Amino acid sequence: xxxxxxxxxxxxxxxxxxxxxxxxxxxxxxxxxxxxxxxxxxxxxxxxxxxxxxxxxxxxxxxxxxxxxxxxxxxxxxxxxxxxxxxxxxxxxxxxxxxxxxxxxxxxxxxxxxxxxxxxxxxxxxxxxxxxxxxxxxxxxxxxxxxxxxxxxxxxxxxxxxxxxxxxxxxxxxxxxxxxxxxxxxxxxxxxxxxxxxxxxxxxxxxxxxxxxxxxxxxxxxxxxxxxxxxxxxxxxxxxxxxxxxxxxxxxxxxxxxxxxxxxxxxxxxxxxxxxxxxxxxxxxxxxxxxxxxxxxxxxxxxxxxxxxxxxxxxxxxxxxxxxxxxxxxxxxxxx
Numbered sequence: 129x130x131x132x133x134x135x136x137x138x139x140x141x142x143x144x145x146x147x148x149x150x151x152x153x154x155x156x157x158x159x160x161x162x163x164x165x166x167x168x169x170x171x172x173x174x175x176x177x178x179x180x181x182x183x184x185x186x187x188x189x190x191x192x193x194x195x196x197x198x199x200x201x202x203x204x205x206x207x208x209x210x211x212x213x214x215x216x217x218x219x220x221x222x223x224x225x226x227x228x229x230x231x232x233x234x235x236x237x238x239x240x241x242x243x244x245x246x247x248x249x250x251x252x253x254x255x256x257x258x259x260x261x262x263x264x265x266x267x268x269x270x271x272x273x274x275x276x277x278x279x280x281x282x283x284x285x286x287x288x289x290x291x292x293x294x295x296x297x298x299x300x301x302x303x304x305x306x307x308x309x310x311x312x313x314x315x316x317x318x319x320x321x322x323x324x325x326x327x328x329x330x331x332x333x334x335x336x337x338x339x340x341x342x343x344x345x346x347x348x349x350x351x352x353x354x355x356x357x358x359x360x361x362x363x364x365x366x367x368x369x370x371x372x373x374x375x376x377x378x379x380x381x382x383x384x385x386x387x388x389x390x391x392x393x394x395x396x397x398x399x400x401x402x403x404x405x406x407x408x409x410x411x412x413x414x415x416x417x418x419x420x421x422x423x424x425x426x427x428x429x430x431x432x433x434x435x436x437x438x439x440x441x442x443x444x445x446x447x448x449x450x451x452x453x454x455x456x457x458x459x460x461x462x463x464x
Contacts, residue, residue, distance in 0.1 A: 130175045130222070135162045138222055142215045144171060163227060170227040171214065178221060195270060196348035197223070202268050206259045209252070209343045228343050234332035234368055243374055246362075248342055249335055250378050253358055254385035256344070260325035261355075261387075268350065275326060275353025280405060281315035287412035291430075292457050294415055303453060310450045318405045321398045322388075324355035331361045332368045360402045364436045366410055366429040397444075404440040404447065407433045411460075434460040 132149040146164035154160040212226035265272035334346040414426040455461040
């Protein structure tokens, strides 16, 4: 069993004689974090239990490496700021890393302007995407996995199953028959957006505001998919709202730093399509986390997620049929 005392003993064996070890809690993935302190140094230790089978996307397949380590090393080689690795013990499943502190981008908004912080985050994302735009499975095994139409449709079905069926009761068969082809159309349109490297959860809680600037974390599930997926995760964040006109300014800031980008109108339409798909999925996922995993803490983020859906609908009149079908079944959506 891994606990504070066990981590302290392990650190000592690695030559880092911690005088105090503090548990930082665990994540839904099962990873557990600890802060190990000496009089003048601090490290974070991550314990990752060995999974019996690979996760749906980017899971640990055992052996001497973790997806986290593979992606971290590769991103570091692209000069992307990621946590420094010090020691990996494949037997104990413990990884000692740089301590980036406790302040996320979300936390830093309490004392820094949103424009400055999000400008830095957008610049970093544009750099990350530009340097990894042509990467594939030969560069990083996880990039063999893709956000294709099949998986994007699975996410939309996840939205229906939990945001509608689990809360309001199963849809009537005739309405379900109308809904399915529209969801398929949306999944295929999003899948047709040009692909690139996708962090998968590049948002305010996965960017650490460290003394050396923003540092990217939680990248172990990276794959290939619509290149705008990460930009939607950041600028349509369920935890922090980016209002207009800042939103439009940041979209253009990203677009002008990337090569081979479309005109601004096409770029914005792609962003709105991806926003519609992603935020429907997120809203359903929050209900899933409550009802299946017993964690209701994300339910409070559903209204903002669905506000983004309403705004995407306003900009995508060709999806008025989807809006008419689902808005009466989702109280947080506007019925028009």
